[in-house]
Amino acid sequence: MSAPGNFAIPERGPGIWQPKIQGIVCNWCSYAGADLAGGGRIQYPPDIRIVRVMCTGRIDALFVLKAFADGADGVLVSGCHFGDCHYLEGNYKAAKRMFMVKRLMKSIGLDDRRFRMTFVSASEGAKWGAVVTDVVNVVRELGPSPITEFNK
């Protein structure tokens, strides 16, 4: 994988903080890609929990914000590549909304690197593993979400 990122599987153990990452992925590409990663026994850190939707177009910006409000340390939205959407163009519409979420995060002082939208196709199992690993590494570096502190 030539894309920039930290693809080293982070260490885990007692005393090491583990982030909570909410994944929201589409059924046809990224969920299938994640399944393929399983079939290929691609190993990645277990800090992500997936909610499956039929299309990233279904993802309301409020779902992402709800996850952050609930204390997620990171959110990953993943769908089909542009032009490959099972429903023609849901991922374009999702991407537009997700840009909006990123802008909002910046303006409320929440590091927008905690949120990412990626495009992983049904044949990109290895890419799914790399994406999750990188997301986990980035969020680990950023530390626990400040919202968790507010909530306390």
Add this chain to the structure above:
Amino acid sequence: MAEKKATTKKTETKKDTKKVAPVKDDVKKQAPAPAAKPKAAAAPAQVGSTIKQEPRIGVFVCHCGTNIAGSMDIPAVQEYASTLPGVEYVDNYQYMCSTPGQSKIDKAIHDHKLTGIVVAACSPRLHEPTFRTATKEGGLNPFRFEMANIREQNSWVHMHDREGSTDKAKDAVRIAVAKAKLLQDLYPKTVPVEKSAMVVGAGVAGMQAALDLAAAGIKTYLVEADTSIGGRMSQLDKTFPTLDCSQCILTPKMVDVGRDQNIELYTWSEIEAVEGYIGNFDVTIRKKARGVLTPKEAAARGIVGGGCNGCGDCDAVCPVVKPNDFEVGMKPRKAIYINHPQVVPLIYTIDFNSCIKCGLCVTACGSEKRAIDLESKDEFIKVKVGTAILATGYDIFPIEKKEEWGYKKYENVITSLEFERLICASGPTGGHLVRPSDGQTPKKVAFVLCAGSRDNTGTGKPYCSRFCCMYSLKHAHQIIEKIPGCVPYLFYMDIRSFGKMYEEFYYRIQDEGAKFIRGRVANILEDPKTKNLHVHADDTLLDRPIDLDVDLVVLAAAIQPKADTNRTRKLFGVSCSMDGWLLEAHPKLNPCGTTTAGVFLAGVCQAPKDIPDTVASAEGAASAASIPIHKGEVELEPYFASCIEERCAGCGMCVNLCPYSALSLVEKEGRKVMQVTEAKCKGCGTCGGFCPGGAIWMNHFTTPQIVAQIDAFLLGGEQ
């Protein structure tokens, strides 16, 4: 065994205590929910009375042998599940998908009056249908089932992190239970299936699929981009390992296709647009301007006894000369042409990119046939089909990109497809293999296998093109047979002779005197005087470098998806794998299906295949495509959108977002509200993801369900 028994016992005790204890907790949890979603009443009529019932969820954890149990603590997951509010029954089993596993669900629904089922096992993309059926057999609505994926997305990807995967599985169960509590009864919509099918591409795969569908009594539209049918196979001379003449075995099929009453053939045509869904695809075919009328078209214009009869008088007078693509550019054709004498349909075509409209052909055709229309335009034809098969085939990889072999730089380096035409009796040289530089018969011919295949340099293709080994063996046989004293040298990495009678064929060619050199060709240089070629390679068996002087080099070039494949697949909503081949629904168990219901794959467009495999896959695709048509109706998953009218402000933003034009604004009680046409809605939820008023209810992926899943993960952990 003992451990298992103990677990079961523990479960039962838990179960007993549960019945009394946590009910209060449930009520507390559930109480605010109805207030927060008044839409329950406004939601579609399918919302049964059971929704008001207290949720009673059954959780089943699957071991999948050691696939899951080997990487996590199943008893811990099960015990955790039993502590979750709303969970009434928990169990585990070695293989939940087995008959005893499924009957556990059936029994538990009856014994414990469950309202929802959660199975923590593999991916819902694999076994959701299985467990939905089991849920239905237990007397519940099949959509009251939710799956927690603890295999593909857990035990298999965290194989050495027992604690991490156990925690993740507990969360996955909690998230699934949260959704299961809010699941509703849903009823699939049944739609009729149009009694017709479409096949895109009329190579041997497309022809076979169309013939099978037609034989099953299904009206089939066969669309081919070229001017005639037959595809790649019609360009080949002989086929391995039987050495049948390719044209001889293919032309009867071509004639059958042309003659079949159930097949409507569109050559020189492309798919322009596809709308609709399984059972009801509306396909627009672009019939490119051909400039020549078929007898039928002529009759429609009132020209009695007119139209093209393939006489070729026009060809004789046309002054424009162009390279013939069918002969890989090695033979001239006119601006009005047919690919080869055996074409089906036997109708000439004008290449309007090179035609100068001199009108000589019109005169030659005469006043009786009046077949030529120099002003003809593209036509658009709309057809309705129930299912479609893509058989778009392949192109040769542009092997000149591998500059070290000098294709298109040295005259005597040719591709295997050019070799096929040169050795073919109907080809440009009448079957005499000659060197392009001087027309001499070669005496030493080098074959470069894996030319661009199994290439990880980034220039070529990483995959095996699968039939190059075998046709190169066949080429070696052909030159030994046709040119006395000529020696073939095959530079190979591995000879992959995997099919029926293939290995035997390999031995036969070895015995005939072909030379095999195990080594990849490093580069090829030309002697500028003789135009002979120096092939440089490492003989890895003898462990020494080779510099072989030959007369002709044949590159067994890799194959790649046909140039137009990407456009066509997007029209039909089919995905592709990383190398561009079309993606099957399942690589092993559904190789002809796609993730778009009603669209199937045949032949090489899915992956490289030789002719027997291509024909087998075409027959498979035809059989699969005929099933919905013979059934007459299909069930659509009921993931429709609907409008919660009291929340709808009638802004109409969703109407513009819908890619299927399924939404519209209607007047109701003096104000505008959105209305869904269910038959058009495919359930993507793009409208529901945007609605500023939260007025759109997406069946099975409702906002309360998704929010409950997020809350269950992030807030539920401390319970």
